[in-house]
Amino acid sequence: MNARDSKLLRHKAFIGGEWVEAARGGSFEVLDPATGLAIAHVADCSAEDAERAIEAAQASFVVWRATLARERARLLRRWHELIMEHKDDLGDLLAREQGKPLAEARAEIVYGAAFVEWFAEEARRVYGDLIDAPAPGREILVMKQPVGVVAAITPWNFPNAMITRKIAPALAAGCAAIVKPAEETPLSALALGALAQEAGFPRGLVNILPTTRAAEVGRVLTSHPLVRKVSFTGSTEVGRTIMRQSAETIKSLSLELGGNAPFIVFDDADLDAVVAGAVASKYRNSGQTCVCANRFYVQAGIYEAFAEKLAAAVRALKVGAAFEPGTQQGPLITPEAVAKVESLVNDAVDKGAKLRLGGARHARGGNFFEPTVLADVPADARLLTEEIFGPVAALVRFETETEVIGLANASEAGLAAYFYTKDLARAFRVARAIEAGIVGVNQAVISTVEAPFGGVKQSGLGREGARHGIDEYLEVKAVHIGGL
Numbered sequence: 001m002n003a004r005d006s007k008l009l010r011h012k013a014f015i016g017g018e019w020v021e022a023a024r025g026g027s028f029e030v031l032d033p034a035t036g037l038a039i040a041h042v043a044d045c046s047a048e049d050a051e052r053a054i055e056a057a058q059a060s061f062v063v064w065r066a067t068l069a070r071e072r073a074r075l076l077r078r079w080h081e082l083i084m085e086h087k088d089d090l091g092d093l094l095a096r097e098q099g100k101p102l103a104e105a106r107a108e109i110v111y112g113a114a115f116v117e118w119f120a121e122e123a124r125r126v127y128g129d130l131i132d133a134p135a136p137g138r139e140i141l142v143m144k145q146p147v148g149v150v151a152a153i154t155p156w157n158f159p160n161a162m163i164t165r166k167i168a169p170a171l172a173a174g175c176a177a178i179v180k181p182a183e184e185t186p187l188s189a190l191a192l193g194a195l196a197q198e199a200g201f202p203r204g205l206v207n208i209l210p211t212t213r214a215a216e217v218g219r220v221l222t223s224h225p226l227v228r229k230v231s232f233t234g235s236t237e238v239g240r241t242i243m244r245q246s247a248e249t250i251k252s253l254s255l256e257l258g259g260n261a262p263f264i265v266f267d268d269a270d271l272d273a274v275v276a277g278a279v280a281s282k283y284r285n286s287g288q289t290c291v292c293a294n295r296f297y298v299q300a301g302i303y304e305a306f307a308e309k310l311a312a313a314v315r316a317l318k319v320g321a322a323f324e325p326g327t328q329q330g331p332l333i334t335p336e337a338v339a340k341v342e343s344l345v346n347d348a349v350d351k352g353a354k355l356r357l358g359g360a361r362h363a364r365g366g367n368f369f370e371p372t373v374l375a376d377v378p379a380d381a382r383l384l385t386e387e388i389f390g391p392v393a394a395l396v397r398f399e400t401e402t403e404v405i406g407l408a409n410a411s412e413a414g415l416a417a418y419f420y421t422k423d424l425a426r427a428f429r430v431a432r433a434i435e436a437g438i439v440g441v442n443q444a445v446i447s448t449v450e451a452p453f454g455g456v457k458q459s460g461l462g463r464e465g466a467r468h469g470i471d472e473y474l475e476v477k478a479v480h481i482g483g484l
């Protein structure tokens with residue numbers, strides 16, 4: 001595979017400021033999800049590499065934590081500039097290994113870079129407190145200090161932005177980082193490492209461990225006493241394992257886990273706006289985001305019109321490989337992902353759901369699945385309780401506001417939720433009542449650096465982005481001064 005700027009295409013692990021082969025030797029294939037063909041081979045790290053990276057990160061942390069916030073901000077700004085200078089190449093690399101349409105891949109680079117810029121700014125805005133003491137001659141100071149070495153375990157659906165959303169605030173706070181990218185998409189992570197090196201961060205501050213041994217490397221990262229924080233984005237099931245493994249050493253955790261977003265359409269919604277929002281929310285990244293609409297609840301009076309218009313809009317989506325002009329829907333990430341989506345659709349149809357569009361593997365073969373719309377999905381369909389992670393809209397009819405709030409909240413997940421209405425009082429009522437960390441009201445695009453991102457219930461712990469994001473990497477220390 002070629003990259004216009006070959007310095008971005010890295011095949012080795014990045015540990016302690018060096019590009020190194022894996023300790024046990026060996027490499028693994030990175031596949032193009034559109035063709036199933038290998039596009040690169042990268043070093044396959046193991047427990048030994050993770051231990052080396054942790055030691056390198058700790059040594060770097062001791063120096064970095066003492067640097068001025070202004071200096072940390074300067075280096076983050078430089079990293080941001082370099083990412084933006086190389087945004088087209090980074091986007092091409094991302095599209096190649098992840099499969100999303102090129103325009104979406106390039107947009108992800110800009111989205112990812114925004115976290116680096118934002119936290120470069122936030123680095124200088126970490127404030128402590130001075131608190132009135134309970135007795136004369138005393139003062140109480142509150143300091144915020146970096147938590148220490150951070151392990152970032154990141155997913156394949158956003159191979160760039162989920163890394164920057166974690167490690168930019170970590171570095172801004174004064175922490176060092178180890179990134180374990182998803183096995184499917186290590187190239188974007190390594191390219192970010194190359195640009196971090198060029199930006200001039202100290203050796204060992206950022207380490208990148210590509211691996212197929214996720215469980216082995218993950219166990220070291222979640223159990224080593226020098227790792228003080230684990231930030232993970234991925235499935236709720238793996239999140240539970242990470243939490244269990246981190247319990248022994250009581251690590252700080254940020255967990256951005258699975259969602260099951262309800263998308264509610266009230267009778268009074270603007271039909272054109274709601275269909276545009278539904279397509280944006282459901283079919284972005286071919287349905288492979290944690291905040292994609294998963295369950296459409298549509299009020300009886302607008303149900304038929306919405307179902308028809310949505311199916312027409314989805315029929316117009318162009319399915320193709322990332323680099324084919326006009327592509328709007330890429331392949332799913334793996335054959336296993338296709339099999340899972342297929343089984344969810346079959347389960348719903350067997351239980352009585354009506355196919356309005358699609359419903360099968362795409363004629364292109366491989367990892368492609370038809371953009372699908374299913375109406376009258378019954379309550380016992382797995383589509384309504386499991387995260388679909390594919391281009392399938394599942395429609396359910398409802399009658400009243402109270403009923404739909406009950407349906408929306410009847411889930412262990414609570415990441416994103418969306419609803420459309422023109423009634424202002426209802427907008428406030430429903431926004432308060434919905435159990436989710438992020439709510440879109442007449443608004444389907446809710447991922448942006450300015451707003452806190454994260455879930456409630458089993459969708460996770462902590463918030464990323466916004467001014468809140470840096471707090472995840474800071475400890476609060478109370479200093480009591482007496483004898484004054």
Ligand code: SIN
Nearest residue numbers: 157233289290291447
């Ligand atoms: C995710 O799927 O975890 C992140 C989605 C986003 O940032 O929009």
